[in-house]
Amino acid sequence: MMANNTNFSSSILDRIIFRAVQPTDIPRCYQIESASYPEDEAASKSTLQYRQHHAAPFFRCAFLIDNGGSTSHTDISNGNMGGMGSPSIGGTTSTSSSISRPVKSTPMNLTQTLKGRIIGYICSTRCSSFTEEAMKSHDATGKILGIHSVVVEEKYRNSGVASAMMKDYLSAMERLNSKEGILKVKMDKIVLIAKKNLLAFYVRNGFRAMGISSIVHGKEQWFELERDLPTDEDANKHKCFLLDSFADVDKEGSGNPAGVVLLDESPGGKVGDVTNKNSFDDEELDDIMEDADDNNVAPEIPPRGVEWMAAVAKEFNQSETAFIWPLPNYEVSEETCVCPPKQQTPTASPNAYAIRYYTRSGMEVDLCGHATLASAAVLLGTKQVDGNSVTFYAKHDKLQAELIVSQPSLSSSMTAASINNNNSNASRIAMDFPWKNVTLIPAGGEDHKAVLNMLSNAFFGTSIKAEVESDLKAKFCAFFNPKDQSHALFSQHVLGIGTTDVKEDLFIELTEEGFDLLRGIKVDYSSLSEWLGKESSEVEIGGNRPGCKPVVDFRSRFFGPKVGIDEDPVTGSAHCSLGPYFGTKLGKKVVIGKQESERGGLVECILKQEEGRVCIVGTAVMTVSGMLSMPI
Numbered sequence: 001m002m003a004n005n006t007n008f009s010s011s012i013l014d015r016i017i018f019r020a021v022q023p024t025d026i027p028r029c030y031q032i033e034s035a036s037y038p039e040d041e042a043a044s045k046s047t048l049q050y051r052q053h054h055a056a057p058f059f060r061c062a063f064l065i066d067n068g069g070s071t072s073h074t075d076i077s078n079g080n081m082g083g084m085g086s087p088s089i090g091g092t093t094s095t096s097s098s099i100s101r102p103v104k105s106t107p108m109n110l111t112q113t114l115k116g117r118i119i120g121y122i123c124s125t126r127c128s129s130f131t132e133e134a135m136k137s138h139d140a141t142g143k144i145l146g147i148h149s150v151v152v153e154e155k156y157r158n159s160g161v162a163s164a165m166m167k168d169y170l171s172a173m174e175r176l177n178s179k180e181g182i183l184k185v186k187m188d189k190i191v192l193i194a195k196k197n198l199l200a201f202y203v204r205n206g207f208r209a210m211g212i213s214s215i216v217h218g219k220e221q222w223f224e225l226e227r228d229l230p231t232d233e234d235a236n237k238h239k240c241f242l243l244d245s246f247a248d249v250d251k252e253g254s255g256n257p258a259g260v261v262l263l264d265e266s267p268g269g270k271v272g273d274v275t276n277k278n279s280f281d282d283e284e285l286d287d288i289m290e291d292a293d294d295n296n297v298a299p300e301i302p303p304r305g306v307e308w309m310a311a312v313a314k315e316f317n318q319s320e321t322a323f324i325w326p327l328p329n330y331e332v333s334e335e336t337c338v339c340p341p342k343q344q345t346p347t348a349s350p351n352a353y354a355i356r357y358y359t360r361s362g363m364e365v366d367l368c369g370h371a372t373l374a375s376a377a378v379l380l381g382t383k384q385v386d387g388n389s390v391t392f393y394a395k396h397d398k399l400q401a402e403l404i405v406s407q408p409s410l411s412s413s414m415t416a417a418s419i420n421n422n423n424s425n426a427s428r429i430a431m432d433f434p435w436k437n438v439t440l441i442p443a444g445g446e447d448h449k450a451v452l453n454m455l456s457n458a459f460f461g462t463s464i465k466a467e468v469e470s471d472l473k474a475k476f477c478a479f480f481n482p483k484d485q486s487h488a489l490f491s492q493h494v495l496g497i498g499t500t501d502v503k504e505d506l507f508i509e510l511t512e513e514g515f516d517l518l519r520g521i522k523v524d525y526s527s528l529s530e531w532l533g534k535e536s537s538e539v540e541i542g543g544n545r546p547g548c549k550p551v552v553d554f555r556s557r558f559f560g561p562k563v564g565i566d567e568d569p570v571t572g573s574a575h576c577s578l579g580p581y582f583g584t585k586l587g588k589k590v591v592i593g594k595q596e597s598e599r600g601g602l603v604e605c606i607l608k609q610e611e612g613r614v615c616i617v618g619t620a621v622m623t624v625s626g627m628l629s630m631p632i
Helices: 006-014 023-036 045-054 073-077 161-177 196-204 282-294 303-316 369-381 446-459 470-479 512-517 525-530 575-586
Strands: 016-020 059-065 092-094 113-127 144-152 189-194 208-212 223-228 238-245 256-262 320-326 351-359 389-393 398-403 426-434 438-440 494-500 505-510 538-544 554-560 565-568 590-595 601-608 613-628
Touching: 006 016, 006 161, 016 161, 023 045, 023 113, 023 144, 045 113, 059 161, 113 161, 144 161, 161 196, 189 196, 196 208, 196 223, 238 369, 256 303, 256 369, 303 320, 303 351, 320 369, 351 369, 369 389, 369 398, 369 426, 369 613, 426 575, 438 575, 446 494, 446 505, 446 525, 505 512, 505 575, 554 575, 575 590, 575 601, 575 613
Parallel strands: 144 189, 256 320, 351 389, 505 538, 554 590
Antiparallel strands: 016 059, 059 113, 092 113, 113 144, 189 223, 208 223, 238 256, 238 613, 320 351, 389 398, 398 426, 426 613, 438 494, 494 505, 538 554, 554 565, 590 601, 601 613
């Protein structure tokens, strides 16, 4: 059907304006109402007239402009009017101050008369209590706004109209309820009743399902939903979350905890402010897309925003906290996909978000896999946005993420069941990351010796956990014997030492036995800071693990004391190099890594060497959600 066609949806949304319903619109609204609801549920024309007359600010519609602004409205639907009545009804209107445009639409001349038709509307009245009797009339001082109808003409359903209309309506109500709004008595919340099949739609739009309603309306069962209206005190509050990324759902408390703060706009500056480059015109967007190959894809952030994010990250005290906000008017290419198998058809308006990462010490890092996974799970797993995919613009990278709605088939030896989950708070996310090669350091050189000395200092002579057997301690001492200047015993367990991205991270491959010897050792993290890489360099230690259950292709540990992370529980970004290294070594295009920290976690890597990308797949489990009260 046309309503499911991507180009049709895009065309419709580009031609919609939202405005308050006028008295002359009531006949058209009644047509849509009576055609959309059963007779025992539909409002009468006189009821709609009452609501428009007494509660006009709360009665808004979606008005579809004719192609070219002057063609007959019957042309819009290819002549299929479905018995919708006279062409004069809702055919022409004059614009007014109540008109608003969709976020992604192009500018229009709002001084002209526009021809078109109403294709949907939302109407509400205020009441003092959420009861059938109270909602029969409008109480101008009522603290509750009760929605009576959310309706879209049938031929325009399933094309994004209802979502766009609801987004406009909620924004309009928040403006009315603000300090600058016209309401003398402010409202506390919005309520409505809905049938079971529409609960997901309202939850995606910020409503909470409260249970089965006692209100009788027609023959079917209804459910009550409500949504708080933000007050002036809420203006500086932001949604925040804690999630366990790359979690093993069979192990409680696994994965790497990450904080996520969801913002409405770039921190420290309003969208559209000339001092903030987070709002772009078409020419600027083209320049950004052209510069993507040069890694220049990130908007600048005002100094206050940077300071605020660092302070919040310290407050969260997680290894990383991600800050995300939408990039308005930004369209992502539909030609790119995250990784096979593709889970959905590209949407007409892909979701684009800026993302920044800060450690618990308040230091910004360029890329963080587990915080990206957590951010994608917040947006996609909890339906903060429509669709199953999102594109993040980090400081130097464009990162795509996709919600896996069905388990992909794996060419790895790990079975789907061993990494899948049935946790309602868990989301399985696939992310597109840059491929990072490992450049090996020649054995016997000064850098090679320096790394061996660093590891000896970090692991030798420290206390060993009581449960570690004495023979393991003896092996460990032999392994890291500093008196053996030739490092002969040490070197037999070191299969390779290298760096990623011009000494960004230090990479060390150990034998299986060598990797196991490190498990019971208390680490001197300060010694791991001695590597003379760049200021924020970190240490990756990896090794093969054949026969491990669940079956994995390699194991790893990750240390980042220079950025305030002694040992990271699970590090997604490290698998940009770990995955390609072990995948190439094992001759596999899909490899599974297990990070053996105290918490531990699982990371799947789908290798796309021809594209220079790594698809990193993991599970994120939400543990906390709430509101952040630190003002920017």
